[in-house]
Amino acid sequence: MEITTKNFIEQLPAIRQTIREASFFAIDTEFTGLTSDRNVMPFDTPEEVYLKTIENSAHFVIIQFGLCAFQVHPESGQVSYKCFNFYCYPKGRVPVFACQGESMRFLADNGFDFNKLFREGLSYCGEVDEERLRTELKDRQDQRAATLEAKAEENGNNDSLNMVPVPPEEEKLIGEISVRIEEFLKSEDKDYTITNCNGFQRKLIYQMIDSQFRKTISTSSVTLENNHKAILVERKRSKQEELKLEQERVAQENEDLERMVGLSLVLQELSQARKLIIGHNMLLDLLFIIRQFFRPLPHSYQDFKKTMRELFPLILDTKYLCTNGELKVHIYSSVLAHVFEAVNKAPFIMPDVTCGFEEHKYSADDTKHHDAGYDAYLTGMCFLGLASFFKADLKDITHDPVLKAYFNRIFLLRVSEINYIYTHGKEPSFSREHVFFVSFPESWRQSDIVNRFRNYGQVHVNWVNSSSAFVTLHNRDYASHVIKTIDKASISICTLTQFKAKHWLGLKEGTIVIVPIMDTTSNISSTIIPTTPTIITPTTKEKRKKKKNRHR
């Protein structure tokens, strides 16, 4: 079911109810742009990946959030689901957000409705802004209540010093309007609108009404169809009428506040449910969700894990689950749609899943790829398929002995050592003493590097640019010998640790570092593939555009 400003307030109770009754959730999001993971290196620690990712993702926003709530019948084990697809964008409060032309085109080509987004997208806000909005509204309402109370007693004012003198050329107009108001008061008319005055004239009219008609006339500022401003003049309202109007206004303001907090209310409910949340390649989803609907992303990795445990204490990344040694032999590629293809065949057994509500339903035939709601549904179905392999008990999924090892681990793309973030503890550390940074003449080819390292066994080369590369030994035992014994003619060499201390992220501007071509399959393979280096110079950038799309 699509949720926009047209049905948000009406559907909010049902959405909350669905979240409360669900057994687990699958989620997906669509963004206005992707973080560049170009500067992520295969030897990076999870902490380094996190820090590089948040540094590069600033200002992109989630514009669609897909939530698929699955319910497992406590006795029959029968699975049912309800899907929601939320549109959202920062509606003027946060004034500026960033877009990547490439991402916008990709989404539009896949049927994303940007007109619906910008016309009917939900608002949202972070915790601090919400708190501020609530306090300010409360203050305004209290203040108005006090003014309303005081008004009854008030008589005249001492504002004459602040009064703007009426210039001679405006005296006639003001006089005429004063007469016109007298006439209105004697008439049967409900109201009278003063039009065709400029801002200064309106100011003078308000001033005149305040001094001459304070007790008999109420005014309001209105905007006419032609966008001109005007003054609506009505008979003074009684105290009861004022109070009734005020109550209506407060109710409207409170509803407007809900609209303004908008999608954040749904994410808050989801967080408070503290149930299993499943995503596929979910690092960016989680980072963007935290930043957009809750709070800024911490610059400390430990604080990020703390935030995760607080907001989303139980998650499962199906892309990480696919790295399981027994599973991966049955899965050709860990791209979401390919996993879905795989789990619909033996040895996987897709459970029978129902959806009682037409408006919440998707089907595999829809192939609405890159619609967040559909991708959330697909993610949930992949999870059910993968879980079937381990004969997991859906009625008690959080205690499954195999799945447990995959909980709270967020998959990391493009790293070759520890390829996940563990939110509930430390990741294993690994040595990088067998990785070297080497500079050499521009004329060198792969064979020259391999030849220079011939005494230390097989090596893996990651080109940085045409005259430098990272070289990794396959046999770590040789690591300590390299710096001492390698022939240093025409080259300079240092360890990765030394290199990082000096140069990390200090590469010459314009240099684009590409890690070896990682096929989607390589994510589920632990073999180091002896790929050919790929040096991308700005010249050939255009051709590789497609690479930028996110591999799910």
Add this chain to the structure above:
Amino acid sequence: MEITTKNFIEQLPAIRQTIREASFFAIDTEFTGLTSDRNVMPFDTPEEVYLKTIENSAHFVIIQFGLCAFQVHPESGQVSYKCFNFYCYPKGRVPVFACQGESMRFLADNGFDFNKLFREGLSYCGEVDEERLRTELKDRQDQRAATLEAKAEENGNNDSLNMVPVPPEEEKLIGEISVRIEEFLKSEDKDYTITNCNGFQRKLIYQMIDSQFRKTISTSSVTLENNHKAILVERKRSKQEELKLEQERVAQENEDLERMVGLSLVLQELSQARKLIIGHNMLLDLLFIIRQFFRPLPHSYQDFKKTMRELFPLILDTKYLCTNGELKVHIYSSVLAHVFEAVNKAPFIMPDVTCGFEEHKYSADDTKHHDAGYDAYLTGMCFLGLASFFKADLKDITHDPVLKAYFNRIFLLRVSEINYIYTHGKEPSFSREHVFFVSFPESWRQSDIVNRFRNYGQVHVNWVNSSSAFVTLHNRDYASHVIKTIDKASISICTLTQFKAKHWLGLKEGTIVIVPIMDTTSNISSTIIPTTPTIITPTTKEKRKKKKNRHR
């Protein structure tokens, strides 16, 4: 006529022809966000306004460009027009652009088609990028031509050192494919596609083909419908076939380059025409056009004027024309739609304007406001209406004695002294010795300030925040006395010049400076209106959202 990627290449010659044949143009653009002019002060010089504007407009882009070409028959004086409405956005080359939620909502509410924009929007690029693209393409094509020449002579290679050894588990696959290629060569089949291989396997296959079938097989990499990669195997092409293929490729690449330079080609043609270009409130249009389709905006005001004279040597801003003393008494407001209303009545005489082409036509009944093409048309019609007031000779418009005084002057909103940029010379300078910056206790009201300045005649107060304001004397003769003789108890005071030297743009974060409420009418009035100060605190920001929309 809407121009998108669907008809750009086909329509480009007709667009160029229209530009060459036109007498003058009206233009309009739509942006992803507006520059904040909040920090423009009424006493700013045109140079200060320019510098503040370029500082605040970074990263917003033009997404629609409207061009209305008017042609005046050299004998009959009959006017006809053709309108074009171009969609554009940075399609991945410039990776990131900024949007204001408010602007996107505003455009979507007014019927802007964002789906069309992101699916079919034109590409564009600046002069430097275009030059680079052309050089690189030329280099690549030359290089390929040389390779093609050399290929005929080539025999074998010495790349064995760079060859990846085939791991035992892949030997069977590679062997099978080798056999399959032998079979293909004996068959009648046109080609053969190798599918279901991962990146590493494909690498091994290419290597095998290169060593075993170099003289009989040509390969290409293809992407299948399911997004999997595959290898297309064909019989080795003859030199003639290769040359023919290469020619087709070059033609395609050249057309692709035109697509990439895209809308910039139209703007280049428009610039080269060196004819009168009309806009309404056109400062941002001109700045964004220069930055997006030509080159970065200069940080020197003089260089900006030089750029303007070079690119757009003859412009007219109808909003500035509306400040003409004789005209303004007949125009209620200088907002574009209101001017159009006004010029359709006496004393204006709208000439009979025709459009021979249904697809290039607009009508005043369309009211497609905020469609750039329509607004360009409206601007042109307003110009014709306004010009009728001066009985301008449309056949020789550039020599009209009245209009001449308005050429090359770009209107500046929100400034009270020199309200235009003159691109062909210096603007008059003006003294600001009668403007003072005053700090006072938070409890002070307008009357306290006025009272303190009572010895120097009437004053005009612009509040900065609750405890400071700019105070302008109506009678400049008193200026030199103020600092010497004013009672300085509880206040601090300095001249505007002193204040700027120290504090300009150094206001406390969160302070929002609002200049006096400028009604659209005030733009065409030279009287200083003694408005009440408006202090906007973040609390009441929400209510004033509408203010942000650009007053045209």
